[in-house]
Amino acid sequence: MDFVQTVLVTGGAGFIGSHFVCSLVDRHPNWHIINLDNLDYCSNLKSLEAVEDRANYTFIRGDICNPRLVNHIFTTENINIVFHFAAQTHVETSFIWPSRYHLANVEGTRVLIKAAYQARVQKFVYISTDEVYGESLDKKFDETSPRRPNNPYSVSKAAAECLVFSYWEKHMFPVIITRSNNVYGPRQYLEKVIPKFVSLLQLNKKCTIQGTSPQSRHFLFVDDAIEAFHTILVKGVVGEIYNIGTDFEIPIIELARELITLVRRTPRSELDDWLEFVPDRPAVDLRYPVNCEKLQRLGWKPAVSWTEGIRRTVKWYKANPDFWPNINLEDIPINYDPKTSKHRGPVP
The missing domain is CATH 3.90.25 (UDP-galactose 4-epimerase; domain 1)
Structure with a gap:
């Protein structure tokens, strides 16, 4: 089957990633959706049972920190778009093993974006977090607010953001960064x-x-987060950062x-x-608290x-x-x- 587009989703067996993979497979039967996941403790292939036999879906078990594997995927698949969800995300554990978070979140991102750049990918979307802003007791953060991360997890995400954005600034490589509130819903691992x-x-x-x-905390239902990513996929402007959140x-x-x-x-x-x-x-x-007016101007708003x-x-x-x-x-x-x-x- 000839596919119109090929989308690589990293961390697609995780909570948010699996919801996004399933939605892509359903909405775009003429797109090839490739899911790269190392099946860490918080991943679950049962989250993907609805699409595992679909002709436009491929699962690859592997680590984004493995350059041989990542380069092989980009050289053998005609990948047009990357959504990079894969990350270590549990804040408590990040205090215990910060090096593990640096390896997965920073080095893994470096390996992935280097391969994507060399393959001339059309769009690279990096999934970050509102935690890179640090805390605020009154003012809402917008996308121009400075990063002030306060734990090893958010530090690693902020560092990865800098790495991703450097490809835009130096090479005009088409990247987009998203920063979302806490996302919740079915299938989330029990540490959250x-x-x-x-x-x-x-x-x-x-x-x-x-x-x-x-x-x-501000909590955003997973279906609304998925709609935000679809909005960014279609209407997101490269070189931009988008907050994804709710007033609740x-x-x-x-x-x-x-x-x-x-x-x-x-x-x-x-x-x-x-x-x-x-x-x-x-x-x-x-x-x-984050200001999401920039994304809302593209037509997205929470519905649940x-x-x-x-x-x-x-x-x-x-x-x-x-x-x-x-x-x-x-x-x-x-x-x-x-x-x-x-x-x-x-x-x-």
Whole structure:
């Protein structure tokens, strides 16, 4: 079959990447969608069962840090577009092994963009994070705000951004960078706060609240994030950065209470009985508000309300308790103890 376009998605067996791969395969049957993923602990091929037998889909198991493999893919496939999702993303673990994050997020990006540049790819979209801005207690960050990352994960993403953008500045290589709020929804790995709290509650365990600072986060439903990437694919201007986010914001402690209500049906007077306060990690940003007017001018805006999105998410986790088999929630770091430089439980 002759394909009109070939799109390489890295990290396409991860949470957001798998949703995007499935949407590309469905929407563009005459495009070849190649998914490159090393199947790390937070990847799951079950996320791709809906498209695994489709004629326009190919899965390649491999590491973006492997230049022989990456160069082979670009020299044997006529790749037109790259969406680079692959990354180490768990903030707590980044304090323990920052070198692992530098390797995957910076060196992996260097290998990938070098190969893409040599292959004269038409568009290279790098998926970054709002955490590169650092925290703000009042002002919303726009795309011109300075980067002030405060943890090894966000430092590695900021460094990779600089690397990607250098190809635009030096070579006019057509890159686009996106920075999104926290994305949530079905199939997300259990280390992230919403699926972890839901899973703990399903096991009759308490939600673990880090520290006593009033942390809050903006949460964007995964379907809205996917629509943002499709908008950028079609209308995004090369050499630009786009924030992807929502005005909905909720304190983490209120998030826990809402999930307790949804999962356990607990009376409001007993909600706090399901909270457990644990030590904070060394550096915590209280909030990351972003201005998304630039992307909205391209025609995108969130369509799924928090009420609908969290209802659909909890419903999915209740219906799929075995999607992540053999996972011990105690194995996922819930805090980093600055006094002992140790974490609770082994790192996955």
